[in-house]
Amino acid sequence: MSKKVIYGIYDDDDVILQAVKDIREKGVHINEVYSPFPIHGLDHALGLKPTRLAITSFIYGCTGLSLALLMMWYMMIQDWPMIIGGKPNFSLLQNLPAFVPITFEMTVFFAAHLMVLTYLIRCKLYPGSDQKSPDPRTTDDMFLMEIEAHGNEVEIVALIKETGAVEVKEEKIA
Amino acid sequence: MHYESPIREPLILEDKTLHDITEDVARPIEGKANKWWWALFLFSLSAFLWGAGCLAYTAGTGIGVWGLNKTIGWAWDITNFVWWVGIGHAGTLISAVLLLFRQKWRLSINRSAEAMTIFAVVQAGLFPIFHMGRPWLAYWVLPLPNNFGSLWVNFNSPLLWDVFAISTYLTVSLVFWYMGLIPDFAMIRDRAVKPITKKIYSILSFGWSGRAKHWQRFEELSLVLAGLATPLVLSVHTIVSMDFATSVIPGWHTTIFPPYFVAGAIFSGFAMVQTLLLVMRKVVHMEAYITIKHIEYMNIVIMVTGSIVGVAYITELFIAWYSGVEFEQYAFLNRATGPYWWAYWAMMTCNVFSPQFMWSKKLRTSIAFTFFISIVVNIGMWFERFVIIVTSLHRDYLPSSWSMFSPTFVDIGIFIGTIGFFFVLFLLYARTFPVIAQAELKTIVKSSSTQSKNKAHE
Numbered sequence: 001m002s003k004k005v006i007y008g009i010y011d012d013d014d015v016i017l018q019a020v021k022d023i024r025e026k027g028v029h030i031n032e033v034y035s036p037f038p039i040h041g042l043d044h045a046l047g048l049k050p051t052r053l054a055i056t057s058f059i060y061g062c063t064g065l066s067l068a069l070l071m072m073w074y075m076m077i078q079d080w081p082m083i084i085g086g087k088p089n090f091s092l093l094q095n096l097p098a099f100v101p102i103t104f105e106m107t108v109f110f111a112a113h114l115m116v117l118t119y120l121i122r123c124k125l126y127p128g129s130d131q132k133s134p135d136p137r138t139t140d141d142m143f144l145m146e147i148e149a150h151g152n153e154v155e156i157v158a159l160i161k162e163t164g165a166v167e168v169k170e171e172k173i174a
Numbered sequence: 175m176h177y178e179s180p181i182r183e184p185l186i187l188e189d190k191t192l193h194d195i196t197e198d199v200a201r202p203i204e205g206k207a208n209k210w211w212w213a214l215f216l217f218s219l220s221a222f223l224w225g226a227g228c229l230a231y232t233a234g235t236g237i238g239v240w241g242l243n244k245t246i247g248w249a250w251d252i253t254n255f256v257w258w259v260g261i262g263h264a265g266t267l268i269s270a271v272l273l274l275f276r277q278k279w280r281l282s283i284n285r286s287a288e289a290m291t292i293f294a295v296v297q298a299g300l301f302p303i304f305h306m307g308r309p310w311l312a313y314w315v316l317p318l319p320n321n322f323g324s325l326w327v328n329f330n331s332p333l334l335w336d337v338f339a340i341s342t343y344l345t346v347s348l349v350f351w352y353m354g355l356i357p358d359f360a361m362i363r364d365r366a367v368k369p370i371t372k373k374i375y376s377i378l379s380f381g382w383s384g385r386a387k388h389w390q391r392f393e394e395l396s397l398v399l400a401g402l403a404t405p406l407v408l409s410v411h412t413i414v415s416m417d418f419a420t421s422v423i424p425g426w427h428t429t430i431f432p433p434y435f436v437a438g439a440i441f442s443g444f445a446m447v448q449t450l451l452l453v454m455r456k457v458v459h460m461e462a463y464i465t466i467k468h469i470e471y472m473n474i475v476i477m478v479t480g481s482i483v484g485v486a487y488i489t490e491l492f493i494a495w496y497s498g499v500e501f502e503q504y505a506f507l508n509r510a511t512g513p514y515w516w517a518y519w520a521m522m523t524c525n526v527f528s529p530q531f532m533w534s535k536k537l538r539t540s541i542a543f544t545f546f547i548s549i550v551v552n553i554g555m556w557f558e559r560f561v562i563i564v565t566s567l568h569r570d571y572l573p574s575s576w577s578m579f580s581p582t583f584v585d586i587g588i589f590i591g592t593i594g595f596f597f598v599l600f601l602l603y604a605r606t607f608p609v610i611a612q613a614e615l616k617t618i619v620k621s622s623s624t625q626s627k628n629k630a631h632e
Contacts, residue, residue, distance in 0.1 A: 036613060038617065040617075042390075043389075101338070102338045105338040108342055112403075119353070125356065128377060133384055
């Protein structure tokens with residue numbers, strides 16, 4: 001049996017959001033939605049799980065904080081203690097006020113950069129990556145819904161048209 | 175969906191549709207540069223080259239070619255450093271703090287303001303590096319194992335805090351800016367006709383496709399980065415102010431410095447955003463997106479932060495008197511009435527009095543007047559740093575070593591050079607980058623554009 005993907009193209013974000021809700025209610029699985037800007041509530045309507053990026057960022061931040069303290073403890077307290085400006089150098093705790101700025105900066109540095117890297121890796125975004133949308137107009141003013149058909153393309157096309165699509169395209173995939 | 179009152183002024187004028195926004199943002203990139211662009215570019219480029227020559231001369235001969243002397247060890251270099259870092263602050267404030275406060279007017283100005291941040295911090299970084307005298311050894315500020323025994327950098331020093339703060343600030347601002355640029359580069363890629371343009375923008379856009387899951391992550395990423403960048407931007411100028419505040423120099427040793435410097439940074443940064451955007455909106459025809467309303471909002475920020483700076487100046491004077499410390503009192507008396515009185519009063523006039531005109535609605539919605547004040551504020555904030563640094567140093571505890579500072583042509587050349595470099599970068603940016611965060615701007619077409627307001631009125 002040949003598989004087909006059907007693209008429903010919409011010209012309004014509210015219409016496609018409603019369409020996603022209606023089509024999913026009928027039990028049809030939506031592969032993907034491509035849009036020129038983030039549509040609020042679309043992730044929920046598509047049944048996407050919430051992203052855990054913020055959690056990773058928190059973990060990276062904690063890593064940065066610990067590394068900063070470890071580094072400063074080793075260099076200033078353990079390896080080569082020096083009294084500078086009368087600041088106490090015999091325990092981390094007593095020297096801590098002077099270490100606050102760099103601890104903070106390294107926390108932010110780690111949390112931000114490692115989160116960005118995680119984001120790029122998870123979305124497979126890198127120079128030379130070529131995961132284009134099926135229609136170039138989806139970065140301009142069009143919204144595209146992709147549904148896979150298993151012999152029921154006639155119903156799906158009808159369903160997409162019913163929900164307000166301005167254009168429907170079909171494509172065969174292996 | 176974002177709801178907005180119909181009586182609130184629209185942020186997008188002229189009934190722009192989604193496609194119009196695409197066209198308007200892509201036009202400067204796809205079109206040819208006009209005569210004005212080339213004139214400005216060549217002018218900035220020659221200033222930059224002159225500055226590069228002065229830097230090469232400094233590096234080759236030593237910082238003796240600057241006007242510094244034994245009493246005044248910091249002058250134009252650190253003045254320029256603090257001035258440029260301060261200018262950078264507005265970009266992060268607009269993109270991060272206004273995002274957390276859900277201020278939708280940031281959307282048409284955040285991209286350019288952030289570009290300005292990055293270009294300004296690049297200029298700032300040059301000064302401390304060249305002030306080291308041997309800039310090729312600049313990596314010695316990093317905590318690297320070395321062959322001088324177990325000698326490490328000094329983590330108690332605010333100058334080292336600065337190294338960490340500025341480099342974190344520069345790199346985090348850069349990735350924050352770039353993550354927002356990816357969807358906009360994809361837009362340029364998808365409509366590019368020439369194969370070479372398509373190739374370049376498809377590399378720059380990292381293969382962005384606009385999937386629902388990616389947008390979900392994108393929004394989370396922006397929010398968390400904004401949450402990280404907000405304390406970061408406040409910390410950076412706090413730490414810059416600690417370069418002064420933690421030393422025991424009368425005039426520097428002040429606990430008010432961190433909030434006072436941060437307010438001053440926002441003040442000067444918004445002035446620079448005004449200077450740049452007032453020209454840019456005209457040259458690349460963005461009047462429908464960067465409206466009088468945006469200019470007015472920024473002028474209000476300038477007025478508020480300018481007044482905070484004014485309060486800080488007066489508090490400093492009061493505390494100097496109230497402290498009863500003779501040296502502290504003299505430092506401030508000398509600032510206002512000593513040989514550098516003209517710099518002090520230039521600072522007072524430009525920073526405290528001039529923003530007060532913005533109380534008038536007529537003046538703060540006037541483009542010509544705003545442009546004039548933005549230049550005045552930038553001059554004033556340069557003088558503020560000059561006053562703090564040079565007047566506090568030039569008369570130290572020993573009257574026999576009292577001295578005056580006068581810049582050499584190299585000092586002036588490097589400063590002019592950084593202004594040239596800054597404009598070279600900004601002009602190149604304005605021709606090759608989407609100058610408005612169009613993907614995000616498109617989200618408010620239904621709530622904040624003229625057609626949506628008219629619909630709501632019906």
